[in-house]
Amino acid sequence: MSAVVETQNLTKRYHDKLAVNALNLTVQEGEIFGFLGPNGAGKTTTILMLLGLTEATSGRASVCGFDPTRESLEVKRRVGYLPENPGFYEDISARENLLYMARLNRIPEDEAHRRITEVLEQVGLSDDGRRLVGEFSRGMKQRLGIAEVLVKNPRAVFLDEPTLGIDPDGAIRILELIKGLNRERNLTVMLSSHQLEQVQAICSRIGIIVKGRLIVQGKMDDLGRAILKERQWNFLLEVGSGANGLETELRSINGIDEIEKRAHGLFLRCTRDVRPEVVSLLARKNISLLQLRSEDPTLEEIYLKYFREA
């Protein structure tokens, strides 16, 4: 496996504001890398630097083995980029839009037509190819954007917020499409987002960027284990009425670290499996048990933990 994207201390400064601060990032061939961070964290700026659309203030980057600043044409030949809110020429048809991009990529005309038919089918727009893009819905435009990225047959794609502003069903279709492409073509995908569940669903590795700093990168499982190494046991406890004073009693159980009130019930962070004790406590006090559920660390927790630390 080789690295498709590699950056060393990549930095971008706007006047007195550091947009991206000494970023060290690696994306391996064939993986789906989730680039996470709140709005304005520097995700888009990083992607622009990787494409040579803006110049880094300092540091180095390499994309498919090329320097994006000096050999940006080589990078752009191999990498597809879908910006946030991609725009199209609305007064021409979807096919013509794709054809223009194919021509800019110097793909021979008949080859281009063949590929356009193929990618339109892949994104599920076969029947809409001859329609004007002005008539397209947001989700269709987003899928057309993915089609356009694929026309050049890229090695890697950078997708900036690919599901932003799309209804849940449309978002799922796009994510499945991305996952499918990754599987079938061994396409490397770098995906920026702040929608955590979606990233969790498809990414093999993530990096979290806050205020221009990459605070963590790694496999989902590793990250989860890293932050929860001492507290592997999390439970959600919901009980019926008569739970007064339950919290104090729970605290006396050895192994329960923290008790958090949730909308429904209590969240227990424990150092071991305390379920037998909890159940027997409830039985002693004659409190009815509604649910006692083991909770895995979600990406949201990982994210919030790192986000707060930064």
Added chain:
Amino acid sequence: MSVVFWKELADHFSSRRFMILLALIVLIGLWATYASGQAIRQDTENAPTHYVFLFLLTSGTGTVFSLATFLGFFGPLVGITLGFDSISGEYARGTLSRVLSQPIYRDSLINGKFFAGLATVAILWGSILLLVIGLGITLLGFPPNAEELWRMLIFTAVGIFYVGFWLALAMLFSLLFQKTVTAALASMAVWLFMTLFVVIISQAIAGIIVPDPSTPEQMARRADVENIVSRISPSTLFSESVSILLNPAARVFGLALQSQAEGILPTPLELGQSLNLIWPHITTLFGLVAVCFGISYIIFMRAEIRA
């Protein structure tokens, strides 16, 4: 670059905005030619004996402007129309970052756009001229001679530079402001300033420098100052070069004293001599186009593309 060029050219020719402008210019152009053609036919005694075709372009009848004046006034509008949303429009649609993430050099985009605009202008101007020649032959009954043709061709070239300046200016504004409406308004403001206000300002400045034109010398000096000041406007450069180019008898700009005019034979100038008179104008126009486009080019190459 050729991909962008052909795409932009196709866009220009299929845009509704361009169609309206084309219809307007062709109709008024034909009307102006027709009116002056009729005037020449009806009053053959006062019509010049030489270069009747050129006279057709430059003579206005009472109510109608001459074609040359008309093109001088509306040419900028064509340039602005073609240029004002060239870059800002791509920003607004969000297509710029997509286009520039394709493997093309950044300058191919701006070059392609500029030359597509220039080509559109050339086609427009050329077709108007052909229409005028056709109409002229019908009205006058004889074709233009070689020198007239040459003068009209050079007139076309100067006209293309002139409109090219406005195109380059509109593109520069569209790059600077990134908002289509602002770019259009800024270009319009410069256009109005250059065509209307420069005349007033040059009169005012001449009035300050030569306050009391009592002698003929001072009157001539005042006219000179006025001319020089108003030459900051490309519109003046264009109209002056056209007045020399399309009127072989003309040999000075503005006023000439009797003593200066003494001994000059009232024969038309050769083409080369007329050209000598307006070389500075043509080179300045060309220079203005180059400077405007150059500034846009530099800004665009260094700009960060964040759509």
